Every structure is written in structure tokens, then in C-alpha cells.
Amino acid sequence: MTAGDNEKLLRRIRKLMALGTRNNNTYEAARAVRLAQVLMQRHNLSPEDLALGDVQEAVSYQIYSDAISIPGWLNALAAVVCMATGCRCWFSWHHSATRTGQARRRRSLHFYGLNERPEVGLYVFTVLSRQLREATDLHMHSAYRLKRLKVQTKRNRADQFREGWVVGVWNVLESFEPSEKESGVLRNWLTQRCGNQALSELNVREARSCRGDSKARESGWMAGRQAQLSQGLNGQASQLKALSVIGGKDDE
Structure with a gap:
């Protein structure tokens, strides 16, 4: 068959x-x-085979870092999205062509879960990623435009801001944890999906300490708490309703 x-x-x-x-x-x-x-x-x-058929996958190719070591803020953002939508995820690679036609290795993020949850996870991740990028650019321009800083110090402060921003988002999103039965279905699906290619340990690079890092992180936290999921992606209000349903708000 x-x-x-x-x-x-x-x-x-x-x-x-x-x-x-x-x-x-x-x-x-x-x-x-x-x-x-x-x-x-x-x-x-078996009934488990039927449940596996309900697991879907959605892939994001709009990852703002292709580093081998995943930035801590990016790993945390993916975790927050999974927490809010009841999904699971893993980082992978894909190849895209440059303007000169050469193949370039790029990062991708795979969301998987039951029914429409991966699509909602992809939507939330895309919206938050765009807002994080805009918030970081605005902060770096307004806070440090007229200051003479080392390039590495600016990068460190940007990473500190991003990590603080994700924490701010995490503080305002509701957590949704799949049941143990659903978690078992997802584990079985991932085993079949990956086959002989087991997922390797994720190498995460946390933001480095630097002068002014606490202030940058606090600024990120305050900005992250203002994130809006209803903006930035074609006005997909139905996706937001699906998110609330997934969280069990409409089941009561």
C-alpha cells in the first residue's frame, strides 16, 4: 500500500x-x-495509527539567524510559541539559491502537532519574529545611534534586548501543555518522521554579558510585553481564534 x-x-x-x-x-x-x-x-x-494521521507539520523558512549555534533568544522564542500553541518543534537546514545562483545553507524551523496547531504556531512565530526584529532595530537606533561603542558590545546588547523581549512575550502568553496521551502520539510521529536520522543535541549560544546588558535586557522585556499577535500577517483573525480554542478557552 x-x-x-x-x-x-x-x-x-x-x-x-x-x-x-x-x-x-x-x-x-x-x-x-x-x-x-x-x-x-x-x-x-491500531488507534495510535489513527492518531498519528492527525499530526501535521508546518515549516518556517524565515529564520533571522543561520548560525550553527542557535542564539538563545531564537531558541527561547521557538519554545514560547510551542508553549502557547501546544506544538513541538525542531531546527533544521534547507538550501536556497542566492542572486548569483549559488546554493546557500539556511536555517528552518519545523512545527508539528495535532490538527491545525502547527499552522497556528507558524503564524505566531512569524508575527513575533517580525515584531522582535522591528523592536530590536528601533531600540538599537534610538538608544545607541549617537554613542561610540565597540561592534561586539552593540551585538551583545542587541542579544540581551532580544532575550529580554522574548521573556516579556512569555509573561503575557498563556501556556498550553498537551496531554500525556497527545505527547506520546507526537513522540511516535517524530520517530517515524525522522526515521534513521535522529535529532542531534541543540547547540544554543546565550547572550554574552557586557556593559549595559541589564538595561538592554530590561528594555527588551518592557517592549516584549507590548507584542501584538493580531498584527503583521494579513489580518488572519481566524488563526487567533484557533489559538484560543487550542488553549481550551472555548471548551468550558
Whole structure:
């Protein structure tokens, strides 16, 4: 059975299961469930196999750092997005062509989770990344434009500002942790997704200490608390509603 045929089978079984739980006709509901069970037994499928079919993946290619060592602020931003949307993620690489046609190795970030959560995670990450970049540029221009500083000191303060900004965002977002059952499904999916290529240990580079780092970090924290998810990406209000649903706010 090809991957396409297997996906069609899983969709059919999930549809039958849905009919079995939503149909008011007892006979038709039981018949749908029995047919789903027959198909699962015939193709040696388990409930876990059905759950794996609900896991989706969304990839961001707009990463503002291609460093081998992931900046601490970037790793923290990805973690905050996962925390808020119930996703998981990993960093990877892809190749893109430069203006001269040469291949360039670039960073990518893969979100994975149940149903629409990865798409929401990608949306939130894209919006926050843009706002972080704008906030950092504004801070560096307004705070240090007229000051004579070493290039490395400016870079360190920028990283301190970014890390503070992400902490500020984390303070205002609500946390959503998938259930243990869902976490198990995601672990199994990732194992199948990666195959023989196990994920390696992530090398994270924290912001370096420097003169004025505390002030830069505090400025970032205050700016991060003003982040707005409703801005910056084609006005996708439906995505924000999905985020609140994912967090369980509409389940009460």
C-alpha cells in the first residue's frame, strides 16, 4: 500500500468513527463503528495509527539567524510559541539559491502537532519574529545611534534586548501543555518522521554579558510585553481564534 492509499484509508476510518459517535441513529452508528473496526483489523491498524494521521507539520523558512549555534533568544522564542500553541518543534537546514545562483545553507524551523496547531504556531512565530526584529532595530537606533561603542558590545546588547523581549512575550502568553496521551502520539510521529536520522543535541549560544546588558535586557522585556499577535500577517483573525480554542478557552 502506498503512502497515498494509506492516508485515504485512515481518512475513511476516521470518517466512519466520526459517524459512529455523531449519528443519532443507533443502528447506523453501530454499523459505521463495526465497519471501521473491520478495516482496522484487515489492515492491522491500531488507534495510535489513527492518531498519528492527525499530526501535521508546518515549516518556517524565515529564520533571522543561520548560525550553527542557535542564539538563545531564537531558541527561547521557538519554545514560547510551542508553549502557547501546544506544538513541538525542531531546527533544521534547507538550501536556497542566492542572486548569483549559488546554493546557500539556511536555517528552518519545523512545527508539528495535532490538527491545525502547527499552522497556528507558524503564524505566531512569524508575527513575533517580525515584531522582535522591528523592536530590536528601533531600540538599537534610538538608544545607541549617537554613542561610540565597540561592534561586539552593540551585538551583545542587541542579544540581551532580544532575550529580554522574548521573556516579556512569555509573561503575557498563556501556556498550553498537551496531554500525556497527545505527547506520546507526537513522540511516535517524530520517530517515524525522522526515521534513521535522529535529532542531534541543540547547540544554543546565550547572550554574552557586557556593559549595559541589564538595561538592554530590561528594555527588551518592557517592549516584549507590548507584542501584538493580531498584527503583521494579513489580518488572519481566524488563526487567533484557533489559538484560543487550542488553549481550551472555548471548551468550558
